Amino acid sequence: MQSDDVIWSIVGKTFCSFRVKITTGNFCKNPYNLTGICAQRYCPLANSRYATIIEKDGDCFLYLKVIERAHLPNALWEKVKLSNNYRKALEQIDEKLRFWPNYLKHKAKQRFTKIKQYLIRKKRLQFKLKSKLVPVNNRLERRERKKEKKALSIAKLDKRIEEELLSRLRSGKYQDIYNFPLAQYETALEQDKVSEPETVEFEEEYESDEESEEESESYETEELEHPTQVQDIEDSYLNGDNSIFDDDERIQDQVDEGEDPKEVLKKRWSRHATKQKAPTRATARKTRKRREFEYELEDERLTQATTDR
Amino acid sequence: MERPLPKNKVLRSKIRQRSKYMKKKQKKKEKEQRKMEAEARGEDWRKQPLTLEDKRVSVGDDFSAGERLVVDQFISDEFSPVFSGTITPKVVIVPGLKATRITYTFISELLQVIPNSVFFKRKQSSLAQASASASQKGFTDLIVMEENRKQITGLFHIHLPTGPCAYYRIRNYIPCKNIVGHGRSNTSKPEVILSHFTTALGIRVARMLGALFALEPEYSGRQVVTLHNQRDFIFFRFHRYQFDEQGKKVSLQEQGPRFTLLLQQLIKGLPGDDNAEVEFRKRKASKYEFFL
Numbered sequence: 001m002q003s004d005d006v007i008w009s010i011v012g013k014t015f016c017s018f019r020v021k022i023t024t025g026n027f028c029k030n031p032y033n034l035t036g037i038c039a040q041r042y043c044p045l046a047n048s049r050y051a052t053i054i055e056k057d058g059d060c061f062l063y064l065k066v067i068e069r070a071h072l073p074n075a076l077w078e079k080v081k082l083s084n085n086y087r088k089a090l091e092q093i094d095e096k097l098r099f100w101p102n103y104l105k106h107k108a109k110q111r112f113t114k115i116k117q118y119l120i121r122k123k124r125l126q127f128k129l130k131s132k133l134v135p136v137n138n139r140l141e142r143r144e145r146k147k148e149k150k151a152l153s154i155a156k157l158d159k160r161i162e163e164e165l166l167s168r169l170r171s172g173k174y175q176d177i178y179n180f181p182l183a184q185y186e187t188a189l190e191q192d193k194v195s196e197p198e199t200v201e202f203e204e205e206y207e208s209d210e211e212s213e214e215e216s217e218s219y220e221t222e223e224l225e226h227p228t229q230v231q232d233i234e235d236s237y238l239n240g241d242n243s244i245f246d247d248d249e250r251i252q253d254q255v256d257e258g259e260d261p262k263e264v265l266k267k268r269w270s271r272h273a274t275k276q277k278a279p280t281r282a283t284a285r286k287t288r289k290r291r292e293f294e295y296e297l298e299d300e301r302l303t304q305a306t307t308d309r
Numbered sequence: 310m311e312r313p314l315p316k317n318k319v320l321r322s323k324i325r326q327r328s329k330y331m332k333k334k335q336k337k338k339e340k341e342q343r344k345m346e347a348e349a350r351g352e353d354w355r356k357q358p359l360t361l362e363d364k365r366v367s368v369g370d371d372f373s374a375g376e377r378l379v380v381d382q383f384i385s386d387e388f389s390p391v392f393s394g395t396i397t398p399k400v401v402i403v404p405g406l407k408a409t410r411i412t413y414t415f416i417s418e419l420l421q422v423i424p425n426s427v428f429f430k431r432k433q434s435s436l437a438q439a440s441a442s443a444s445q446k447g448f449t450d451l452i453v454m455e456e457n458r459k460q461i462t463g464l465f466h467i468h469l470p471t472g473p474c475a476y477y478r479i480r481n482y483i484p485c486k487n488i489v490g491h492g493r494s495n496t497s498k499p500e501v502i503l504s505h506f507t508t509a510l511g512i513r514v515a516r517m518l519g520a521l522f523a524l525e526p527e528y529s530g531r532q533v534v535t536l537h538n539q540r541d542f543i544f545f546r547f548h549r550y551q552f553d554e555q556g557k558k559v560s561l562q563e564q565g566p567r568f569t570l571l572l573q574q575l576i577k578g579l580p581g582d583d584n585a586e587v588e589f590r591k592r593k594a595s596k597y598e599f600f601l
Contacts (some may be wrong), residue, residue, distance in 0.1 A: 129435055131406055148480060148542050148569060154360065155505075155539040157546055162559045163500050165533065165550055174528050178552060 002070050008046035012038070016045075018108075032063060032077065032105050041103065051097055051104055051110045060089065060115055062096055062108070086116055317343050359548045361540065366597040367508075387472045387512065391449065393522040399441050400426035400450040400521055408432075414484050416462050418566045419452070422534060422547050423521050424498040436465065437581025444469040450521055455479075464570065467580060468517060473588065474580050475517060475542075477570040484566055492562045497530025498522070499547070504537045510589055511538060511601035514572060518543075532564065538601045543570040572601065 019038045026038035034052045035042045044050050048067040053060055064078040077252040080096060082089040090109060097105045168174065314321050323361050347354030357363075392484045400423050404412045408431070427448075434442070436453065443451045448469055455463030462481045485491050506515040516534050524569045535546040548564030552558070571591075578585030588592045589600065 014505060129406060129433055144480070144571070146531075147384065147540065151539040151542045152569075155537055155544060157535065157537055157544060158561060160504060160537060161502060161533065161535050161546070161550075161561060162505065165552075165559050166557075168500075169552060169556055263385060 002067055004046050004048055008040050009045065011045055012040055012043065018045075034064075034104070034111060042107075049100065050102075051100070051108055053093075053115060055109055055115045055119070059084075060112060062093060064096065082112070086113075089116075146282060147283045322524045347492060364597050365596065384512075384516070386516065387468055387470075388516045388520040388523075391523045392516070394523075396449060397498045398425060398449045398523055399447065399517055400452060401429050401448045402426055402444075402452045403429050403431050403439060403454070405454045406431065406454050408454065408456060409459055411459055411461060411484075412456045415482060415566065416454065418485055421494050422565045423501070424524055436582075437465075437579065438583070440467050440469060440474075440579050461568070463518075463573075465580070466517065466521075468520065471512075473517065473581060474576045474578070474585075475514065478573055480542075480571060480601060482566065482568040485564070488563050488567060490562070492564045494532060494547070494549070494564045495530055497527040497532060498524050499530065499532035499534045500513055500526040500528065502533060502535045502537070504535070506538050507599075508601060512577070513541075513588075514575070514601060534565075541571065541599050541601050543572070543601070545570065 016028075016038070018028050018033075020027045020029055027036055028043065030044050031054070032044040032050070032052050033042060034044075034050070040046055044052070044065070046068075049064070050065040052063045053064055055061075060082040062080040062082055064080065065076060066078050070077050080092070082092050089112060093105070093108055093112060126273060177192040194203070314324060346355040361531065393400055395459050402416050402419055402423075404416060418429055420428060423527075432441070439453065440451050446594070450472075451465075451467040451469055453465040453467070454461060455465070461479050464477045465474065466477065501519055503515040503519050504510055515536070515538070522534060533548050533550055533551050535548065537544045537546075545566070545568050546563065547567075548561045550559050550561050550563050553560065572589065573591045574587065575589040576582075576585045576587050591600075594600070
């Protein structure tokens with residue numbers, strides 16, 4: 001015959017293999033324990049009348065200890081499958097444990113509720129988006145970082161980009177946008193350096209320029225690059241040199257009025273050359289002469305001043 | 310038949326030293342001869358140092374990048390309508406599930422770089438759902454960020470009408486403001502440079518990335534996006550360029566974010582598809598094998 005007190009005096013007071021001691025108290029690792037606490041009330045070994053709720057694969061079972069089968073531990077527990085409906089299952093528990101002590105009923109119901117709650121949570125989590133956690137292999141990370149560094153240094157990105165852009169420019173992709181001095185213009189300049197009179201030079205320049213302009217159909221304004229500060233790229237692009245754009249309109253107006261386009265362009269080109277561009281040989285000589293003249297005047301004034309005294 | 314080395318350690322070491330010395334001598338002789346010959350011809354006698362690119366072992370089909378253009382009309386794949394101009398790319402950029410500030414910074418920068426791109430909230434939708442709703446709304450590309458521990462780690466690029474889905478790992482993301490002397494981008498459409506993609510897979514990836522930008526670029530804006538592949542790392546750079554007066558030199562100013570992409574896998578279908586064919590999955594390769 002099972003004597004609960006004797007069992008408890010041994011298991012509870014000397015040694016129990018299921019007992020786990022923690023600072024806050026004793027816990028029971030026995031899978032059939034109703035609450036998980038090591039106490040005489042809740043010990044599945046030291047109680048001939050005992051019940052638990054155990055969950056398997058989403059189904060809850062009420063396990064009842066049948067003490068008549070104490071000599072057959074395999075068949076010791078009577079399993080009752082509880083309904084999936086929460087209310088009905090509670091009624092089932094009530095029915096099976098009707099004349100049992102209240103604390104057992106209460107704890108059984110509590111345990112059942114807890115189990116039911118986590119089952120619901122589990123189902124909900126399946127539909128919730130979870131990102132798959134992938135472990136990071138530090139060795140691989142380190143190696144890849146090194147590889148990347150090496151690859152970057154070999155790539156020589158800036159150089160490649162520059163080369164690519166220049167090749168695109170040469171292939172004519174940006175035909176309409178940039179109006180770089182073409183080879184003809186440059187050779188014309190070379191010729192100019194040889195021949196003397198200014199006016200003739202000037203016309204020659206102009207003519208060659210006209211040829212190049214005729215090639216590109218639309219008369220685009222030049223982009224005035226000052227290859228000094230890269231920080232100013234934004235400003236130059238935004239603010240531009242608006243006077244040039246004004247010129248375009250004026251030219252169009254004048255042409256519409258009936259003036260000879262050649263003459264218009266000639267005038268425009270002269271202004272253009274003297275104002276903004278680096279002075280060509282012809283124009284430089286012009287300006288130089290003027291300056292000299294002014295200097296002479298000044299000298300005279302100076303000498304006059306001195307002589308006056 | 311070589312004589313076996315003597316068991317005596319001293320003798321053995323002597324023999325080895327002697328053989329080493331003879332080899333060295335031979336090498337030196339050869340080098341001098343080479344030098345003389347080359348100088349007689351007028352060339353540089355030094356050999357080019359071998360890099361990994363020279364020792365490269367081909368993985369599948371290889372061909373030099375010069376032979377096959379990326380924007381080739383004769384390649385008919387999912388991207389050919391984009392490149393031929395019949396479809397204009399519309400890009401949605403979507404944050405990851407747990408997005409923090411850095412994701413949003415990256416997204417805002419990408420929105421400036423990629424023309425015709427829009428930001429949409431994630432709203433707890435899975436990748437399959439997101440791609441379905443995006444294709445319904447008429448987008449051509451979906452980009453989904455991935456983040457871990459306040460760092461951008463990954464990027465899903467899904468080409469929408471049943472297109473391939475590529476997953477990249479992102480490394481070394483430097484936002485605009487951390488780049489010294491960076492410029493601010495303007496709204497004109499940038500040009501694209503896709504360089505050094507050598508294998509067939511590489512060309513496919515290049516087309517996929519290029520299809521994001523494949524609108525008519527506005528050359529007057531002088532902006533250029535570079536995607537350069539080196540040893541399976543795809544470097545992304547965003548510059549503004551300016552030619553000098555003679556058109557002989559370019560000056561570059563870096564504008565946008567700077568990051569590198571590592572292709573992890575390329576799947577032929579949309580993300581919800583379980584039966585989709587896996588075109589590429591990153592695997593352990595030897596030092597000399599490069600996939601892109």
